[in-house]
Amino acid sequence: MSTATIGFIGGGNMAASIIGGLLASGVSAANLRAGDPNSDSLQRLRELGDITTSENNGDIIPGCDVLVLAVKPQLMKVVCEQIAADVQTGKPLIISIAAGITAASIERWLGSGLAIVRCMPNTPALIRCGATGLFANSAVSEAEKALAENILSATGLALWVDTESDLDAVTAVSGSGPAYFFLMIEAIQQAGTELGLNADTANRLALQTAFGASRMALDSDVDAAELRRRVTSPNGTTQRAIEIMEEGGFRTLMSTALRGAADRSEELGRELEGE
Numbered sequence: 044m045s046t047a048t049i050g051f052i053g054g055g056n057m058a059a060s061i062i063g064g065l066l067a068s069g070v071s072a073a074n075l076r077a078g079d080p081n082s083d084s085l086q087r088l089r090e091l092g093d094i095t096t097s098e099n100n101g102d103i104i105p106g107c108d109v110l111v112l113a114v115k116p117q118l119m120k121v122v123c124e125q126i127a128a129d130v131q132t133g134k135p136l137i138i139s140i141a142a143g144i145t146a147a148s149i150e151r152w153l154g155s156g157l158a159i160v161r162c163m164p165n166t167p168a169l170i171r172c173g174a175t176g177l178f179a180n181s182a183v184s185e186a187e188k189a190l191a192e193n194i195l196s197a198t199g200l201a202l203w204v205d206t207e208s209d210l211d212a213v214t215a216v217s218g219s220g221p222a223y224f225f226l227m228i229e230a231i232q233q234a235g236t237e238l239g240l241n242a243d244t245a246n247r248l249a250l251q252t253a254f255g256a257s258r259m260a261l262d263s264d265v266d267a268a269e270l271r272r273r274v275t276s277p278n279g280t281t282q283r284a285i286e287i288m289e290e291g292g293f294r295t296l297m298s299t300a301l302r303g304a305a306d307r308s309e310e311l312g313r314e315l316e317g318e
């Protein structure tokens with residue numbers, strides 16, 4: 044368990060998910076801090092645990108071993124430039140969770156010589172079921188890599204990727220991924236009610252089925268395709284449904300959608316680097 048002092052710049056949805064996961068893993072609230080001008084965001088974080096918060100980023104940076112940059116990509120430049128002097132004084136390990144923003148841009152805005160880990164987590168971090176891809180710039184030491192991995196793995200799976208551009212694919216697969224599964228749950232719930240189930244029954248069946256399928260696939264020795272085949276009786280109900288999904292272009296749609304997400308991640312980096 045990490046005993047590093049970890050500060051968050053930006054205390055919105057994703058920071059709350061990581062902080063919630065860290066607290067649930069046993070990290071002490073005394074080691075967690077957050078800066079955010081929005082008092083509602085900070086209040087929400089304090090409801091997770093008795094962490095130190097400030098509406099002024101500069102208050103929380105001194106003494107931090109790690110600084111997690113958790114503001115929207117469009118705000119990264121201005122926020123980095125605001126905190127650059129404090130960061131250069133303390134030289135904490137920088138962990139950025141911003142979609143698309145490259146380590147080179149962050150280094151340009153914060154000043155050179157900083158150890159920067161870029162990562163792409165996801166919101167199930169809150170319940171320690173997150174999935175994170177990580178990439179380190181060349182200034183990150185082995186000890187700092189271990190520290191970053193230790194922090195993110197407290198919130199779930201944490202995997203290093205080979206190249207920085209792999210983070211665009213990670214964003215498409217797992218960063219945005221929870222939304223795809225939530226959409227699928229919504230669609231199944233709606234279809235269940237159209238078939239005559241009451242909304243509560245449709246909701247509970249859809250949620251438990253999503254949970255059961257995921258848990259079973261995680262625990263299984265065989266892949267998802269084989270598990271699907273085991274549900275699919277010849278000429279039965281599942282076969283009919285799967286054929287309709289395949290004929291409707293389900294796989295192409297997913298492939299195109301994830302390509303769109305990855306392209307948008309790359310585009311965000313390019314759009315915002317020159318600002």
Ligand SMILES: NC(=O)C1=CN([C@@H]2O[C@H](COP(=O)(O)OP(=O)(O)OC[C@H]3O[C@@H](n4cnc5c(N)ncnc54)[C@H](O)[C@@H]3O)[C@@H](O)[C@H]2O)C=CC1
Binds near residue numbers: 122166218
């Ligand atoms: N929401 C998600 O599922 C994921 C988000 N991300 C990344 O996490 C970052 C944050 O996203 P969310 O948490 O969803 O956004 P959010 O809008 O929920 O949170 C951003 C927070 O930044 C605060 N903020 C605004 N100006 C600030 C400033 N000058 N200093 C400090 N804080 C400031 C806002 O008040 C807000 O609380 C983004 O860069 C996004 O790409 C990464 C993975 C997943």
Ligand SMILES: O=C(O)[C@@H]1CCC=N1
Binds near residue numbers: 214218219
């Ligand atoms: O939608 C977004 O841009 C962020 C990054 C991954 C999930 N949410």
